[in-house]
Amino acid sequence: MSAKLIGALLIFAAGALLFLQCRRQSRGELLFLQDMAPALEQMEAAIRFRRLPMPDLLAEQTKRPYCGQVFTQVEQHMKSGSTLQDSWELAADAVPWKQGKSILAALELSGDAQRIGDNLRLAALSLRDLVCQLQAERHERQKMILALTASGCGLLVILLL
Secondary structure, X not given: XXXXXXXXXXXXXXXXXXXXXXHHHHHHHHHHHHHHXXXXXXXXXXXXXXXXXXXXXXXXXXXXXXXXXXXXXXXXXXXXXXXXXXXXXXXXXXXXXXXXXXXXXXXXXXXXXXXXXXXXXXXXXHHHHHHHHHHHHHHHHHHHHHHHHHHHHHHXXXXXX
């Protein structure tokens, strides 16, 4: 009897870990997007009001907790001789989340300061819209994953007993 009880507890523990892993992954995406949108807005404002060059703007953004790695990669690619646009595309390609990656890859960082600023603002707005959409979907998805995990674990426990 105790072996069956231990087996049931292990199944429920595995289900809980699966649920937490799914939750952690969606949280990582939201944190990244929530950090990237203000980073792009801050870059747009710095271009408009402080007239800073792009290398200085990138250096400022590397300190961000969740999206700073993207800006670090852009800087590294630029130091190796790539253009700003190519560096941005390479760094955006390394983003693990499909929707955020597509918005960032579509960002064009060429032209005059006005055009770059407009592109940054539009990308930030797109990211903010995506965050709102993902937050609405996240709650429903978590409820469904929890229900499926609990049902699956319950079925396995019934089958074991």
